[in-house]
Amino acid sequence: xxxxxxxxxxxxRHLVCAGPExxxxxxxxxxxxxxxxxxxxxEGLRQAKRKVRRPDLTxxxxxxxxxxAGNRMVLEDALARTQVEALRKNCRExxxxxxxxxxxxxxxxxxxxxxxxxxxxxxxIVCGDSHxxxxxxxxxxxxxxxxxxxxxxxxxxxxVQKKPKSMLVRFTGATGAGVTAKDLxxxxxxxxxxxxxxxxxxxxAGDAIRALSMEARMTxxxxxxxxxxxxxxxxxxxxxxxxxxxxxxAPQGEAWEKAMKQWAALKSDPEAKFDSTVxxxxxxxxxxxxxxxxxxxxxxxxxxxxxxDRGASDSERNSMARALEYMGLNPHTRIADIAVDRVFIGSCxxxxxxxxxxxxxxVKGYKISGSVQGMIVPxxxxxxxxxxxxGLHRIFTEAGFEWRESGCxxxxxxxxxxxxxxxxxxxxxNRNFEGRQGAGGRTHLVSPAMAAAAAVAGRFVDVRxxxxxx
Amino acid sequence: xxxxxxxxxxxAALPRDNVDTDQIIPKQFLKRIERTGYGDVLFFDxxxxxxxxxxxxFPLNAPQYHGATILLAGKNFGCGSSREHxxxxxxxxxxxxxxxxxxxxxxxxxCLKNGVLxxxxxxAEIAQLLARDAAGLHSLKIDLEECQVSGEGDFQAHxxxxxxxxxxxxxxxxxxxxxLKREAEIAAYEQTRRVGV
Numbered sequence: 001x002x003x004x005x006x007x008x009x010x011x012x013r014h015l016v017c018a019g020p021e022x023x024x025x026x027x028x029x030x031x032x033x034x035x036x037x038x039x040x041x042x043e044g045l046r047q048a049k050r051k052v053r054r055p056d057l058t059x060x061x062x063x064x065x066x067x068x069a070g071n072r073m074v075l076e077d078a079l080a081r082t083q084v085e086a087l088r089k090n091c092r093e094x095x096x097x098x099x100x101x102x103x104x105x106x107x108x109x110x111x112x113x114x115x116x117x118x119x120x121x122x123x124x125i126v127c128g129d130s131h132x133x134x135x136x137x138x139x140x141x142x143x144x145x146x147x148x149x150x151x152x153x154x155x156x157x158x159x160v161q162k163k164p165k166s167m168l169v170r171f172t173g174a175t176g177a178g179v180t181a182k183d184l185x186x187x188x189x190x191x192x193x194x195x196x197x198x199x200x201x202x203x204x205a206g207d208a209i210r211a212l213s214m215e216a217r218m219t220x221x222x223x224x225x226x227x228x229x230x231x232x233x234x235x236x237x238x239x240x241x242x243x244x245x246x247x248x249x250a251p252q253g254e255a256w257e258k259a260m261k262q263w264a265a266l267k268s269d270p271e272a273k274f275d276s277t278v279x280x281x282x283x284x285x286x287x288x289x290x291x292x293x294x295x296x297x298x299x300x301x302x303x304x305x306x307x308x309d310r311g312a313s314d315s316e317r318n319s320m321a322r323a324l325e326y327m328g329l330n331p332h333t334r335i336a337d338i339a340v341d342r343v344f345i346g347s348c349x350x351x352x353x354x355x356x357x358x359x360x361x362x363v364k365g366y367k368i369s370g371s372v373q374g375m376i377v378p379x380x381x382x383x384x385x386x387x388x389x390x391g392l393h394r395i396f397t398e399a400g401f402e403w404r405e406s407g408c409x410x411x412x413x414x415x416x417x418x419x420x421x422x423x424x425x426x427x428x429x430n431r432n433f434e435g436r437q438g439a440g441g442r443t444h445l446v447s448p449a450m451a452a453a454a455a456v457a458g459r460f461v462d463v464r465x466x467x468x469x470x
Numbered sequence: 471x472x473x474x475x476x477x478x479x480x481x482a483a484l485p486r487d488n489v490d491t492d493q494i495i496p497k498q499f500l501k502r503i504e505r506t507g508y509g510d511v512l513f514f515d516x517x518x519x520x521x522x523x524x525x526x527x528f529p530l531n532a533p534q535y536h537g538a539t540i541l542l543a544g545k546n547f548g549c550g551s552s553r554e555h556x557x558x559x560x561x562x563x564x565x566x567x568x569x570x571x572x573x574x575x576x577x578x579x580x581c582l583k584n585g586v587l588x589x590x591x592x593x594a595e596i597a598q599l600l601a602r603d604a605a606g607l608h609s610l611k612i613d614l615e616e617c618q619v620s621g622e623g624d625f626q627a628h629x630x631x632x633x634x635x636x637x638x639x640x641x642x643x644x645x646x647x648x649x650l651k652r653e654a655e656i657a658a659y660e661q662t663r664r665v666g667v
Binding site for chain 1: 485486487488490492493496497498500501502503504505515544545546549550551552553554557572574575576579580583584632633634637645646648649650652655656659660663
């Protein structure tokens, strides 16, 4: 039998049949739904008098446009309210379970899937959101889709797909202290570019990946899309199984034992061929900070803002110059000399419990800089409760941070959490596009520890030299 | 879905690389629950100044591009967020096709589902199109039957497209309806193995 990659194995197992003209009809095991990309899909079903084929494999939550402060059951923004009401009505009408704003399970769709045990190895998972790649951390094939495909999955539980190519990314060596999963993925994107993995499914491997916790693996897979990849995945191992065991939707008892046996086979065969391979020495990666307007425009915290004149082509020089103008930065400015006005710790990339802990450890015993406004937005209600049980919220509030309710918040600024024009933000989110966090806002992507340190220092500092007070 | 066979129209050039869907349609316009009505907010932050007037420096506002139906874009067009609103905005504005050296995957898929043709041409041919644009030649014909782009100034280029995507566009197919016809196979698949979670 031909050697197969992990991706091949999951793909083959989900082939319902060959589709028209070289396409494939792929079965979807889990469909996650949120308020922003689903209303038109449900409306399409209604108009065509179609049903949701498998409401039992479909789960909805509210996360993108909701407030993270005040009484969340009262939405002041009329458009957001309409969209939230639409999801409630659609879920009732089509029989889809919804984790509403008052539910203990509510949170960012890519945070709650794993924590509820819905995300499982070897499955196919889709959601109308590009960061669906997060779930690949469990050895699932998980990818973002548009609203038309959301409607297609609702109606058929399948997607018509053309098989993407495969890419192996090996992080060799051991990651240094203070260097996180966020830095690994930012370093990769800086190396391959934001379209470096277009048309590919990435499998992450190597010692540095194996050493990561489940939550850290999610951070890596989450940003696969920022390198253009269709999906990112990591073969499941003991770390995966330990994380999943006992979670609400994970198999229990005999079913668990049976699942474990199946999951153990979920890895690429030693002779499996990838369409391309990238090797990165994790030991040489420093904490990263983005300086531009896409996630590939990043530099080590020990480095400086590059000179557009050194771009490789006219088009790259133009992009760099445009980015620096937007960001209000001069070439050769040291990254450590960039001062920030805002700090946002949140998003599906970095708002799980370990992220909050890592930021709290940096902040403990300090006050944030007088010129900085800081915000912590836990990824889910479950993360929020767990952090509060550990007393982490007090570390933050005593330091001068705001401690918020769970949601996507200022990662994309659909709610009231936004940067003002010209404000500069150290953010643990995933995109530093122009206006992403608010029109005219300037975003620098960093790890939670780096964001916390920037809040205290008022500028970027190398968290590897941090004086911890714990 | 609106079909696409042969289209002739004005080409607007936006030669910037990595234009993300946050630029194509910013977040504040994603709260609507309809599929249409996004044309006026296409490229909102680039297209209008702070007072809401058209920004003259933005290419799409140039008089020669008035009524444009084909967009000539840079590499990796449509990267970032999966928001299909980006395609709805381009379509509502009047674009029927986008020509670029490359597209982001989810965006290209979304285009296909809305009858918007994405044409990938190699950098040399994109450069030729930009030269035509600079010379004041703004009309192009895109023939999906023949997979050809042609226009005055002796421009002619062949493009590749996935055969099923081409058929869907040519015939304006309802893909959901087609998949629903495979009910027997889908039901059999669900029987043969435990699916889901």
